[in-house]
Structure formats: structure tokens, C-alpha cells
Amino acid sequence: MRVLRAAEYKSMPWKNGGGVTTEVAVSPADAGLDDFDWRVSMARVEGSGPFSQFAGIDRTLTVLEGEGIVLDIAGRPPRLVTRATDPLSFPADVATAAALIGGPITDLNVMTRRSRMTHSVERLMVSNPVEIRTGTGTILVLCLNGEVTVSGIEPVHLGPLDTLLPGPDTASLFVQPTQETTLFVTRIRGISGND
Template identity: 35%
Template structure:
């Protein structure tokens, strides 16, 4: 299991120059991006970068949220509620009450299946399965990883090929992601 501490992440400009992102991890099959994790700060309304061929799952991890506007509809992106959309869809975001930080999962739609859910408060759970890549991000509080350490707010754990046993404290919120990859 790999643990990535928020303090170790490096800031860089967005693809469209409209903000700051921090890459957490990415996985490739040769030249093909299979999945990518990042955190972004959004300080103003504006367009998202387009990522054709990728499914995006955005979760607001700090701040009250925003509304994602697409040609088809508007979708709320509220605190700790994953929102899934096609990376090629033109999206413009409107902040609902000030700046936010979001956690982004992008995965190759043609090659990867992904799910994301949040867990709130005291809980113990097994996340994922032996044939999946499992990601656990600590939105707030503390998460104990059975025999593998601890996550604090902003930290992320990634496990390949095994489920992850987690235990949350009463004030904790965890973002739990399971990715099923092609046989490599």
C-alpha cells in the first residue's frame, strides 16, 4: 500500500491555466492513461479543462460546493458528494459560496470501471476487492488502515490487488474509490 501525504504534493497550473492542481498519482498502460488522481483549488467561476475519453468523478473536499453547468443540465457538486460526468463534456462551474478544493478521479472510460462513495462518521469497512485498485482519501478527521498506518485530512492511500480495511473516527469523512483495470 502506498500512502501519499498532502504535505508532499506539488502545486502546478491547470491545463487551461485557470487554477492550481496537485497531482496525487496516475497509472498508465504503455502510453495510455488508465487513471489519474489530483486535488484542485477553485477560487472563481469558470470553465473546466476538457479530457476526451475520460470519465471524471469530482468530489468537493473543502468549501460548500459549486454547480456544474453543461449544455444538457446543471448538476450540484456539494461537499463530500461525488459527481460523475464525461470528461469531454463542456463544463463551466459556478461557486455557491466561496472557494473550494476538490478531489478529482479521471479514468479511461474504454478501459476502466470506477466507483466512488463517501463514508461519514464512526465506521469500519472493507473497500474494494483483490482484483481492484483501491483509493482511500481522508477528507476530514482520521482514518486507520489495518496494519498499514493512518491517514489524516488530505492524505491518500492506494492499494493495488487487495481490499483495504479502514476504521473511521466519529468526525471522519472518507472518499473511497474502487477501480477495475484491464489485465495487463
């Protein structure tokens, strides 16, 4: 079981140079923007403009802070993404432009290489103890706000923006919040035997 502390996340320029992203976790470890199997990151979006494109990658975007964003994805009808809407999944290798609706936002980005991996992102509002089944593959639990204690093989404490990666021997996580807290649960699975 690994705890990734928000203070230890690595920041780097966006692929298109338009801003800065904060990398939460990547696989393989130390993979770059062109050779990861999966990547979880947060970005501060200060202005409207085009998204970076990533060949062969699927992406899910979730708004963590701010009013929200309107995405124009390859000419499809515009999609509004706010803190209240479900995470939005779309291909990261098509032309995508973003328009802020009320100032800067911070978003959570989950990306997986389409030929090897799939992923899902779920927002959980918790005010009482809850059990999270881990299943197969990789799971990441990001605590947006508040504080929680997570019991699996051993209890760990998560503060704001900390992330837990339980090991493969952990079948369930028991989450005890100190107050109403928002968690983001990302599940990543390999395709055809890929881990």
C-alpha cells in the same frame, strides 16, 4: 500497501491554465495530462469559468471544502454539487462550465480513460470501526479530515488528506477513526482485462 502523504503531493497548472491542481496519484506513474489511464487529484477553484476538456476521459467531481458549485455540462440542466451531494460523474470531453455558489471550493477529481478503465467514488462518514472490502482493481482511500488507523496486511496511520493504496493481496481494510471522519473510497477497474 502504499501511503501517499498530503505533504508529498505534486502541484501543477490546470490544463486550461486557469488554476492549480494537486495530483494525488496517476497511472502509469509519471503519466502526463494526455496519456494517463487514471488520475486522482484535488483542485482549488477560485472563480467561475470553463473546465478543462480531456478527450476520451470520464470524470467524477466531489466537493471537499467550500459551499459548492453549479455545473453546466454540455447544455444539460445545471447540477449543484456540494459537500452533502453525491459525487457527480460526467464525461470530461464535453463543454462544461462552473459557477461557484459561495466563494472558492476545493474539489476531488477522479478521471479514467473511457476505452480502458471505469471508476466509482464513494463518500463514507465513519465514527466507529468499519470494514472496506477491496475487491479487484485499484482502490484508493483518502482521509478528508481527522485521523484513522487502517489495518490490512499491516496497520497504517492516515491524517488529513493522506491517501492509502492497498496492494492486490489486501482483501479487506479495517478502519479505526479517532473521531468522526470522512473518507473517499475510489475504485478503479480495467475493461476487458485491462488492469
